[in-house]
Amino acid sequence: MRILGIDPGLRRTGFGVIEVHGAALRYVASGTIVAPPATALAERLKVILDNLREVARDARPDVAALEKVFLNANPQSTLLLGQARGAALCALADSGLAVHEYTALQIKKAVVGHGRAAKEQVQAMVRRLLSLDGDPAPDAADALACAICHAHYEPLARRLGDLGQAPAQGGRRIRGGRLIA
Amino acid sequence: MRILGIDPGLRRTGFGVIEVHGAALRYVASGTIVAPPATALAERLKVILDNLREVARDARPDVAALEKVFLNANPQSTLLLGQARGAALCALADSGLAVHEYTALQIKKAVVGHGRAAKEQVQAMVRRLLSLDGDPAPDAADALACAICHAHYEPLARRLGDLGQAPAQGGRRIRGGRLIA
Numbered sequence: 079m080r081i082l083g084i085d086p087g088l089r090r091t092g093f094g095v096i097e098v099h100g101a102a103l104r105y106v107a108s109g110t111i112v113a114p115p116a117t118a119l120a121e122r123l124k125v126i127l128d129n130l131r132e133v134a135r136d137a138r139p140d141v142a143a144l145e146k147v148f149l150n151a152n153p154q155s156t157l158l159l160g161q162a163r164g165a166a167l168c169a170l171a172d173s174g175l176a177v178h179e180y181t182a183l184q185i186k187k188a189v190v191g192h193g194r195a196a197k198e199q200v201q202a203m204v205r206r207l208l209s210l211d212g213d214p215a216p217d218a219a220d221a222l223a224c225a226i227c228h229a230h231y232e233p234l235a236r237r238l239g240d241l242g243q244a245p246a247q248g249g250r251r252i253r254g255g256r257l258i259a
Numbered sequence: 260m261r262i263l264g265i266d267p268g269l270r271r272t273g274f275g276v277i278e279v280h281g282a283a284l285r286y287v288a289s290g291t292i293v294a295p296p297a298t299a300l301a302e303r304l305k306v307i308l309d310n311l312r313e314v315a316r317d318a319r320p321d322v323a324a325l326e327k328v329f330l331n332a333n334p335q336s337t338l339l340l341g342q343a344r345g346a347a348l349c350a351l352a353d354s355g356l357a358v359h360e361y362t363a364l365q366i367k368k369a370v371v372g373h374g375r376a377a378k379e380q381v382q383a384m385v386r387r388l389l390s391l392d393g394d395p396a397p398d399a400a401d402a403l404a405c406a407i408c409h410a411h412y413e414p415l416a417r418r419l420g421d422l423g424q425a426p427a428q429g430g431r432r433i434r435g436g437r438l439i440a
Contacts (some may be wrong), residue, residue, distance in 0.1 A: 118358070119348060119358075120348045120351060120352045120357075120358040121352065123345055123349055123352060124349065124352035124353070127352065127353070147338055149334040149335065149338065150334070151334075153330040153331070153332075153334060154330065156334050156337045156338050156341065157328055157330065157337050157340070157341040157344075158341070159338070159341065160338040160340065160341015160342045160344070160345060161341045161342070161344050161345035161348065162345060163338075163341070163342050163345065164304055164341060164342035164343060164344065164345020164346045164348075164349070165345045165346070165348070167300060167301045167304050167342065167345075167346070168304055168305065168345070168346050168349045169349075170301060171301045171302065171304060171305035171308065172308070176301075177299070177300075177301040
């Protein structure tokens with residue numbers, strides 16, 4: 079099974095792809111999508127959308143995993159993050175990928191073994207678990223950690239039968255006429 | 260010129276298309292996209308994405324207009340709205356449409372003539388300006404008001420040369436390798 083982990087942000091979106099063979103994890107690819115900060119919001123979101131679709135097309139993951147949002151105290155930041163997250167989720171849905179969300183606590187527990195791990199510990203464990211030569215960049219490390227977390231929880235989720243569903247193409251409720259409620 | 264106005268929301272996204280001929284406005288279409296509330300977030304965003312792309316394909320607007328967000332006190336609501344807005348902006352960018360944003364004040368001023376107008380006044384003026392037989396549904400009315408606002412400000416913006424740019428296809432910064440900063 080191939081898992082695509084994502085760490086979305088308006089400025090930088092990390093992604094990481096791993097492969098799971100039984101208990102063994104194999105690194106496939108990772109990187110950071112950088113949206114040019116000086117351009118219009120729609121254009122920045124399109125960079126995230128296009129590049130994540132490209133990643134999904136190239137790396138052919140079976141499923142995607144994302145960190146649940148820690149709500150920022152600053153509403154403007156929350157709005158910007160929400161828009162970046164919306165673009166990332168659209169790219170995954172467009173690629174037909176089911177999306178699983180995990181809290182930061184679940185990710186740290188799965189990767190390091192406890193929920194109080196520092197960012198550097200997560201990075202070091204990602205490096206070790208995937209037998210990497212060097213530390214991945216921070217956003218890519220977070221994305222890989224999220225993918226590792228899904229590899230950890232997926233067998234359990236499968237047993238409990240609560241795996242997410244791939245977004246269906248149906249369920250459209252568009253109405254052309256203006257009198258529709 | 261054809262203008263597509265959007266009023267995005269996770270539950271209901273209003274859209275409205277008008278045509279501008281000199282000082283005359285003509286109603287083209289409007290409606291509400293309803294994302295099934297019981298489904299997963301990614302699936303709801305995909306409903307917005309797919310349907311807005313379909314609207315853009317069918318109605319062939321030249322440009323899109325959106326209301327600037329009024330920041331909600333509730334961070335969870337702000338995050339949800341941000342994600343819906345991200346999906347809407349992705350649909351517009353995917354359709355190659357430049358996006359213009361207006362504050363609620365600008366929209367009320369353009370449609371009613373002053374910024375303290377009530378929602379019902381905006382709806383009634385939308386109906387009058389577009390010679391509609393009945394009041395459009397609330398989300399569609401907001402979307403049409405946004406389109407009317409752009410028709411109002413566009414000549415000024417054109418003179419001032421600050422019209423938005425259509426999202427470019429370039430500017431990609433994807434890096435496949437994990438060592439990219």
